[in-house]
Each structure stands twice: as C-alpha cells, then as structure tokens.
Amino acid sequence: MPHRYSDDALTLARLLQEPALRRARIHAGRAGAVTRVGWALPWSVAEDTDDRLDGVLVCAVSRDVRDLVGAARSLAVRGAAALLVVEHAAGPEDGMAAVELPLATxxxxxxxxxxxxxxxxLTLARETHVLRYGLTVHRALAELLYRGAELGALCSQMARMSQCPVAVFDASGTLAVLEQRQPRVVEAGELTTAFREQADALGTTGEPTDLHPRVELxxxxxxxxxxxxxxxVLGGRHDGWILLLEPSDDPHPHDLSEHRVLVEQAAPIVGTELLRLRSVRRAQEQARGDFVHGLLHGRFATAEDVAARAAHYEFPVRSWFGVVTAAGVVTPEDADSPARLLGLATQAARLLPEQDRHTQAAVVGDVLVVVREVARPGLMGPPDVAAQALTAYADGLHRFLSRRREQAGRPVRVAYGRPVVGALAIPDGYREARMALGLQRRLGLAEVCGYQELRVHAVLEQVAGSAVGRTFAADLLGPLQDPSAGDLEATVxxxxxSGGNVNAASRELHIHRNTMLYKLDRASRLLSMDLRQAENQFAVWLAHTLGLLQSTSAEVTRVVSPV
Structure with missing residues (x-):
C-alpha cells in the first residue's frame, strides 16, 4: 500500500534535521517522526486559548511546563501535531507524554x-518546489499541445517525466491511450479489465466529486x-480519467508527491486535447450527416457528383443499397442535443459489423434513417439475397434500438424500402421506406415492416396519385366525411x-347490433349504394385505401423532397 504520509509536507523529522535542532530527540518513534507540521506556536499562546491546534507544533521551555504528561494530553485533544520542549533534561515522564502526543526534547x-x-x-520552500515543478510540467505539456501534439504524445511526455506508465480512459471506461517505457509494465487489455472491475475501489464510477489526484491500489x-x-474535468464536463501507474505498491513518498503534481497539471491539458478531438469528431459526423441527407434527398445531380463526395467516406456508389427508417427513438431531450443525435446515428451505423457492409446513418426530424449496403456488384448471387440482407439488418436494428436503456420501454417502429442499385437510386428507396413507415402506423402493422410487404397498397400507390384515383376517393367517401354525417365513416x-359481418363490426365498435344496422342503412342512403353487397364494400375499401395512400404520399413528399 502507498505510504500514509507523503513527502509534500514538512514533517517533524525533517524539521529536526536543521542545525539548531539536530540535538533534539523524538520520543514517539517513526509515527511521531512523520507527523506533519504546518505552523508553530509558543506554549504561552497555546495554553491561553481553547482553539483547535491542527498541524501546529507547540514550543515550550521545560521550566514553563509543570505537568508534561498533562500538557501533552490537553494538546492532543485539541489536535496539535507535536510538542517541542527546549532546555529539557530527560526524565521518566518523557515516555508517558509521548504516548499522548509526539514529543521532541x-x-x-x-x-x-x-x-x-x-x-x-521549510514550509514555503516545499510549496515553492511544488510550484516550480508544476510550472515545469505545465510548460512541457502546454508546448506540446500548442505544437499540435495529439493525446498519445502528451501521455508519452508524462511517461518520460515520471518514468511510469500513463493511461487515459474516457468517461465510459474505454482506454483511449496507454504510454509506457520499455520494458512494459502492463498490457492494455489487462489494464482495461482491471479499471472496469475495480472501478468502485478506484472511485471512478459515476461523476467525480473530488477533482484532486488520489493514490489508490x-x-x-x-x-x-x-x-x-x-x-x-474541463468546464464542468467530465471527460475521463488519468492513471499514472507506479512500478510497485510501495512507492517512495517523494515520487508520489511529484506524480500527484504531474497528474494534476496534466488533467486540464489532456482535457483540452479531448475537447479538441470531440469537436473534430462532431464536425466529421455532421459532415457525414450532410452527405447522408444529400443521398436521401437526391441533391447529387450526376454520378460524378456523388462519386466525388463519396470517395471521402469510401462509399461504394455502385453497390445495392437499402434504406431503413426507425421511429420512436428520438426523445425531446435528444432533439435539443445534436451530440445525442450524432451518437445515435453512429451507433446505428456500427450495427452488425461482422457482415462487412458499408453503412451511413443520420437523423431526419424525429426519424433515424440508415443507408445500408446489402450487396456488392458481381457478388450479390440470387436476386433475393439483397432483400434478405436488408430484412436481417432491419430486424437487428429493431432489437438494438428496443434494448437501449434510453428507450425505457417505448415502442420502436422500423420500416424499409426495396433494395436499389447505385447511390443515385437511394432517394427511391428512401421514399418507399417513408411510405412503409407512414402506412405501418396508420394500418397498425408489425413493428418491423418492409415496403414489399404492403403488397396491394404498394400496387395502388401510383393509382392514388393519379387524377382518377383522387376523384374516385373524394366522390365516393365525400358524403361520409361531411361533418353532418357524424361517425358514419368509421362505422362503414x-x-x-369485418368482411360484412354486422355482429363482428358492432363488437369492434362496442355498439348494439340494431344501432349498427341503423347506421349502415343511413350510410347506404347517403352513398346511394347497398353496403350489404360485396362489390360496394370493395368500392368503399378501395376509396378509403386510395385516400390513405394520398395523405401518406403527400406527407412523405414533404419530407423526401423539401422545398
């Protein structure tokens, strides 16, 4: 274990090394020798006050202290560091007094x-030494930072100055860098495991309460x-931890003192570098997000335009891609924090790395959008391989998002379009994914839904957008949508x-069968058709479906092709 007393404070033993006190004797053994002394008071002052005397060396002339043992006891109660008695002749009471309080005579x-x-x-000299060493450390590290040195170079300089391994962990407990001289003292894997498993003992769980360096085992x-x-900690933000590893479990107190100063001076400089790295990563992620937005919204006019931008991200513009959307994952707190949104997109992009597929992700409004490479040119195999890969990724994304701690049990809806070929076709896949997401919510479909699973709705999408489709839906359902019709549309x-089953429909709406028949008769008169006939029921379903597709398509168009 580390020494209880370090060499960064004046001790009684060090004071007695001065020429004027070299003939003095300590009666309390080693424990008394390493007693810390911060100030001195004469016996006359200490005797006349009841104040605490923490860290105070009380100096007395032997003739002024009639009861040495009693004096030592009273001073110990008030927290005095030690008692120095001058002009003193050794006697049997010295040992008894030393039991109460460290005694020097x-x-x-x-x-x-x-x-x-x-x-x-001596006290000021030690403080001056600490300040000078602190300035030396600060100057060395600050010069490296000014020259553009990265985190590894800063830690390497700390390792050279201390002759000890130096590690930096981020706030999540991930090892950012480990620098040490040869021969190696620790391995990165073992240190990471030890740091996580012994976090409670090290005091590195949660937000730090003590910002000063500590010596731990x-x-x-x-x-x-x-x-x-x-x-x-920089600007009130906790970014991680610095660990300086001593070569043994019993380092010299002077080494510990210097290493405390080294780590204390290094913490804000390392924090500054971590801040710079975080800003760079955030800028990179924002630029990546802009690239994804450009792909989704078709902002690249030609293949050459998208290829020039994609080269920076090693994006394979000729592969097969699928677009996956996820709703219900962005909270109001996330919307106010760009960093959280970037983090969410980054996590989604790193999902299923074993498949070795390029993935880009961004948050559009309150929806997470992922562009996933599902097949590569010449390596796709059967046509359905790309669709199967896209379905597998959508399922994996749903599982990952649902299990996030931040999700707190809220449902996640994932929808995806059909695979498309080439980066320029990604807007088509994005539109299909958005259509599937909109219909998924309106039709109450499964939490993971693909555009190809919509079948009839996918076939009718073009009809719904035509003038004939719009006119048909408006003319047929218009009478039921009039405010005077009440809830007749929902009833029909x-x-x-229910397939024309009156009993099933009345149970669904929680109304009496006769009420259901009355409302159906009224709706038949408004529509000028007998709703008991299957052909008319199909016409109502078709008109409702076309209207649903029209509203969904209009909403998707506003998102996919913003003005």
Whole structure:
C-alpha cells in the first residue's frame, strides 16, 4: 500500500534535521517522526486559548511546563501535531507524554523565534518546489499541445517525466491511450479489465466529486500496483480519467508527491486535447450527416457528383443499397442535443459489423434513417439475397434500438424500402421506406415492416396519385366525411374490415347490433349504394385505401423532397 504520509509536507523529522535542532530527540518513534507540521506556536499562546491546534507544533521551555504528561494530553485533544520542549533534561515522564502526543526534547536553549522561522522557511520552500515543478510540467505539456501534439504524445511526455506508465480512459471506461517505457509494465487489455472491475475501489464510477489526484491500489493481472488517479474535468464536463501507474505498491513518498503534481497539471491539458478531438469528431459526423441527407434527398445531380463526395467516406456508389427508417427513438431531450443525435446515428451505423457492409446513418426530424449496403456488384448471387440482407439488418436494428436503456420501454417502429442499385437510386428507396413507415402506423402493422410487404397498397400507390384515383376517393367517401354525417365513416370502415359481418363490426365498435344496422342503412342512403353487397364494400375499401395512400404520399413528399 502507498505510504500514509507523503513527502509534500514538512514533517517533524525533517524539521529536526536543521542545525539548531539536530540535538533534539523524538520520543514517539517513526509515527511521531512523520507527523506533519504546518505552523508553530509558543506554549504561552497555546495554553491561553481553547482553539483547535491542527498541524501546529507547540514550543515550550521545560521550566514553563509543570505537568508534561498533562500538557501533552490537553494538546492532543485539541489536535496539535507535536510538542517541542527546549532546555529539557530527560526524565521518566518523557515516555508517558509521548504516548499522548509526539514529543521532541532538547537540552539546548533554542528560542521560539528560531523554530518559528525554520518552520516557515521549510514550509514555503516545499510549496515553492511544488510550484516550480508544476510550472515545469505545465510548460512541457502546454508546448506540446500548442505544437499540435495529439493525446498519445502528451501521455508519452508524462511517461518520460515520471518514468511510469500513463493511461487515459474516457468517461465510459474505454482506454483511449496507454504510454509506457520499455520494458512494459502492463498490457492494455489487462489494464482495461482491471479499471472496469475495480472501478468502485478506484472511485471512478459515476461523476467525480473530488477533482484532486488520489493514490489508490490497483491489481493488474497478478501484480498489485499503486496508481495516481485523477478525473479529467474541463468546464464542468467530465471527460475521463488519468492513471499514472507506479512500478510497485510501495512507492517512495517523494515520487508520489511529484506524480500527484504531474497528474494534476496534466488533467486540464489532456482535457483540452479531448475537447479538441470531440469537436473534430462532431464536425466529421455532421459532415457525414450532410452527405447522408444529400443521398436521401437526391441533391447529387450526376454520378460524378456523388462519386466525388463519396470517395471521402469510401462509399461504394455502385453497390445495392437499402434504406431503413426507425421511429420512436428520438426523445425531446435528444432533439435539443445534436451530440445525442450524432451518437445515435453512429451507433446505428456500427450495427452488425461482422457482415462487412458499408453503412451511413443520420437523423431526419424525429426519424433515424440508415443507408445500408446489402450487396456488392458481381457478388450479390440470387436476386433475393439483397432483400434478405436488408430484412436481417432491419430486424437487428429493431432489437438494438428496443434494448437501449434510453428507450425505457417505448415502442420502436422500423420500416424499409426495396433494395436499389447505385447511390443515385437511394432517394427511391428512401421514399418507399417513408411510405412503409407512414402506412405501418396508420394500418397498425408489425413493428418491423418492409415496403414489399404492403403488397396491394404498394400496387395502388401510383393509382392514388393519379387524377382518377383522387376523384374516385373524394366522390365516393365525400358524403361520409361531411361533418353532418357524424361517425358514419368509421362505422362503414369497421363493417367493411369485418368482411360484412354486422355482429363482428358492432363488437369492434362496442355498439348494439340494431344501432349498427341503423347506421349502415343511413350510410347506404347517403352513398346511394347497398353496403350489404360485396362489390360496394370493395368500392368503399378501395376509396378509403386510395385516400390513405394520398395523405401518406403527400406527407412523405414533404419530407423526401423539401422545398
């Protein structure tokens, strides 16, 4: 374990090394020798006050202290660091007094002014040493940062200055960099495992409460090592942790003192580099998102235009692609945080990496959109291979999004279009995916739905967009959609959906059978057709379906082809 007392503070033993006090004797053993001393007070002042004396060395002349043991006991209660008695002749009460409080005695006449000056000078000298070393560390690392050195170079400089391995973990516990001199002390895999498994002992779980470096014990593999650990906090944001690993579990106090200073000075500089890296990644992801938006909305006029932009992302413009959309995954909190949206798109793009397919993703409004490579030229095989690969990815995306902790049980709807060939055809696949997503919600279909599964609706989409289709739907259902008709449209649609079964439709609407018959008779008069006939029921279904496709198509057009 690390030493309880480090070398960054003045101790009683160090004070007694000064020439004026070299003949003094410590009666409390090693524990008394390493007692920290921060200030000095004469016995007359300490005796007349009841204040706490934490870290104070009380100096007394032997003749002024009548009861040495009692004096030591009273000072210990008030937290004094030690008692120094000058002009003192050794006696049996020295040992008993040392039991109560670290005691140092000398037969020399050493004025209090001399002791007070020594304590002040030594304390300030140590503080000055710490400041100078801190400036040295800060200058070395800041110069590297100014020259554009990356995180690895900063950690390498820290490793050279400390002669110890230095690691940086991000806030999620992932090892960002590990630098160490030869021979290697630890392996990256073992250190990552140890950091995660011993997070509670290291105090690296959750948001940090203490921003200063701490000395902890960590077991890496079969070795127990001391480490100086410090959080990386910049601008109130916690970005990770710095670990400086000592070569043993019992490092020298002076080394620990310097390494604390090193890590404390390095934390804000490393945090600055992490901030820069995060900004660069965010800019890259935003540019990638703009590229995906361009693919989806057909902003590339020619194959040459898309190829020039795609080369930067190694995007295979001639492959088979599928477009997958997911709704119900973007919360109001996500909408206010571009970083969260970028993170969600990045996670979706990295899904199923074992299939070795290029994937791009972006968030459009409140919908996650993924462009997935499903087959490559010359390697596709049977025609249905691309469709099967797209279906498998859509299922995998639905499972992943549903299991996210942030989802909190909210349902996720995933819809996808048919595979298309080439990057310029991606807008067609995007439109189909959006149509499937819109109809999925309106028709109450399964949570994972493909455009090809819509069958009749997919066939009727072009008819719904024609003038004949629009006129047919408006003329047939217009009387039922008049405000004076009340809920007759819903009644007729339930009757048609039940296959003309009055009892089933009345149960669906929770109304009496006679009420159902009355409403159907009224609707038949408004439509000038007998709804009991199958042909008329089909006409109503067709008109309703065309109207549904028209409204869905208009909504999709606003999204896919924004003005």
């Amino acid at each position: 000398t037969g020399d006449d050493v004025p209090f002014a001399v002791v007070n000056r020594l304590v002040a000078e 960590i077991t890496v593999g079969d070795r127990a090592l001391s480490c100086v650990v410090s959080p990386i 649609l339930a009757y048609v959906a």
